[in-house]
Structures are given as structure tokens and as C-alpha cells.
Amino acid sequence: MAAQAVELEVAGRTVRLSSPDRVVFPQRGYTKRDVVEYYLAVGEGIFRSLRERPTTLQRFPEGIEGEMFFQKRVPARGVPPWIETAEIKFPSGRKADELCPADLAHVIWAAQMGTIVFHPWPVRKADVDLPDELRIDLDPQPGTDFHDAVEAAGTLREILDELGWIGYPKTSGGRGVHVYVRVKPEHPFVEVRRAAIALAREIERRRPQLVTTAWWKEERGTKVFVDYNQMARDRTIACAYSLRANARGTVSAPVSWDELPNVEPDDFDLRSMPGRFQKIGDPHATIDDVAHDIAPLLEWAERDDKAGTGGDLPYPPEYPKMPGEPKRVQPSKDRDRKTNG
Numbered sequence: 001m002a003a004q005a006v007e008l009e010v011a012g013r014t015v016r017l018s019s020p021d022r023v024v025f026p027q028r029g030y031t032k033r034d035v036v037e038y039y040l041a042v043g044e045g046i047f048r049s050l051r052e053r054p055t056t057l058q059r060f061p062e063g064i065e066g067e068m069f070f071q072k073r074v075p076a077r078g079v080p081p082w083i084e085t086a087e088i089k090f091p092s093g094r095k096a097d098e099l100c101p102a103d104l105a106h107v108i109w110a111a112q113m114g115t116i117v118f119h120p121w122p123v124r125k126a127d128v129d130l131p132d133e134l135r136i137d138l139d140p141q142p143g144t145d146f147h148d149a150v151e152a153a154g155t156l157r158e159i160l161d162e163l164g165w166i167g168y169p170k171t172s173g174g175r176g177v178h179v180y181v182r183v184k185p186e187h188p189f190v191e192v193r194r195a196a197i198a199l200a201r202e203i204e205r206r207r208p209q210l211v212t213t214a215w216w217k218e219e220r221g222t223k224v225f226v227d228y229n230q231m232a233r234d235r236t237i238a239c240a241y242s243l244r245a246n247a248r249g250t251v252s253a254p255v256s257w258d259e260l261p262n263v264e265p266d267d268f269d270l271r272s273m274p275g276r277f278q279k280i281g282d283p284h285a286t287i288d289d290v291a292h293d294i295a296p297l298l299e300w301a302e303r304d305d306k307a308g309t310g311g312d313l314p315y316p317p318e319y320p321k322m323p324g325e326p327k328r329v330q331p332s333k334d335r336d337r338k339t340n341g
Helices: 032-041 043-050 104-112 146-163 189-206 272-280 295-307 335-340
Strands: 006-010 013-017 023-025 055-059 069-071 085-089 095-099 115-120 133-140 168-171 177-182 224-226
Touching: 006 032, 006 104, 013 032, 013 104, 023 032, 032 043, 032 104, 032 272, 043 104, 043 115, 055 095, 104 115, 133 146, 133 189, 146 168, 146 177, 146 189, 146 224, 189 224, 189 295
Parallel strands: none
Antiparallel strands: 006 013, 055 069, 055 115, 085 095, 133 177, 133 224, 168 177
């Protein structure tokens, strides 16, 4: 017999949890109740990641082995009156009202709706066109692994130290490493993306045998790709403390710089993270204490342009052609390159 729905009091709100015993992670036996209890246990951390950020929900209503979809629009019906949203604009020009968590109850409501992974925008509701978070995504390519991403992160840390900036690393929950830097919300997406490209090129310049900024997979080789397009509008990654939709139920886990070389992605999952959070708190607890000016990175971009080593890089395929963007054609299929080469 299916368990009856229960009501939870969260942040002064009542959230109804239906089908609490539905299995969400079959290989581990984790249920919907387990998912909700996980997000309650790390509530302070997950809310810090999502507070007032438009958030895309990666939903699995029947569990991670069932249908999956990304929800970018809050439904028009059946939504509690206290749910807050923010209007965002896609590269196509279309708009949508996305969930914009104002308290932990928003997170638990989303989990009740089958959300496993939370994908917030790098902006706040106050101005959804000006990013306040620079995200560096270190993505190991075939032949490399998490430890290569950690090594690349070490070089990034050196660069941030030279800038006088504070970066906050976390595991992706898979093979990669993410590093977040709070920045002043003074520049549009195209400029923050340009700053991300300049930073990525500096990492690549220092570690050319380890790191690449090549957008096309056929050109990346056995290296760690710095995915600069994570700073393009409407590109998001799993936030700190978000579960990942894999068999183990791993977590995108905030860690300290000193911890990073000594951890494995599987160290952090739905069962282990609550105890860690209770014991040490949130390694990202001070992330909102300072916001940096991206002017130095924009100066690097200008320097690279003048030296002939800069310029824009391709956008994701779903984007309209962007001003100044190079040809968006896979090199092996570029007829002009073949003719001139």
C-alpha cells in the first residue's frame, strides 16, 4: 500500500509531500522522502546557492531511470501562491517565468515535484541581465579524469591569487571541477563571457599540455576543457549541494582548496553529505562576502586581441549568430579551411 502524503513545515510554509516512498534512485533504494530529507539537511547550503536566482529544474517524476525533462517555466496552475518567479530571456528572445527561490520551502516544493538537479542562472532577480557569478567549468575530456581537472584547478587558483580574488571550488558530482567567483553585477553576459574566455586562455597559456579552450571536440585532445560557454546566457550547471542524476546519487560538493587534491567525487552523496554538512558546515559560507571587478580580465581580453591571440570563440549551436563570433563550423567539415589548407 502506497504511503500517504505528508505535510512538512519549511520556512513558515506548508509543503505537501505526495508519494514519499516512491523509489527515485533504484540502485540505492533512495526514495522521494530521502531526497527531500537530504535537501532539508543541507538547506542552508543549497539555499545559499539558489537564493533569488532564476532556476531551471531537472525533473524526474518517476525516478532517475524514468522520463527526464528540464522545466524552465513554472506551471500556470497548481502552484502555491507563495512561489516566486523571475522573468528571464533566452537567446532566441523568448521569455519565461522561472522558479526563483526566496526561501528553502521553494527548494522542497521543487523536490516534491520530482526535481533532482537544480540549475540556477548566474544572476539575481534584481537584474537578470547582469551576472554576479563567474563560473569556471573544468571538464575532463576522454583520456583525462577528475584528478586532471583538480590539477588544472590548482593553476586557476594561482591566477586568482595573483588577481587578489577568492575562488570557491566544488566537485561537479561527476568527473569535473567547478570554481565560482562572485563578481560585481555591472556587465552583461557577453562581457562576462569575454572575461571567462580571457581567464580560460590564461590557464591554457600556463598549462598547454593539460588545458584547452578548443570548442570543437575533435581539437581538444587528451586535455581538460575550460568550458567558457557556461557564461553564455541560459547556460547553467548544477549548483553547490545539488544531487546529480546518477546511480550513486552523488552531490556537487563544495570543498576547500586544501581539500580538493585529496577528495574523490564519490566521497559525496545523498547519504554522506548531511553528516559532513553538520560536522564542518558550508565551505562556501563566505562566498557572498566579496564581489570582484572583472576589469582585469577584460584588460587581458583586450591585450590578447591586440596580440592576435584573442578574439571571440564559438557559441553553443542553439544560439543565433553573435556579433564578432568566428565561423561556427566543425573544422573537419569546414570547406574553406580545407580549400585554403
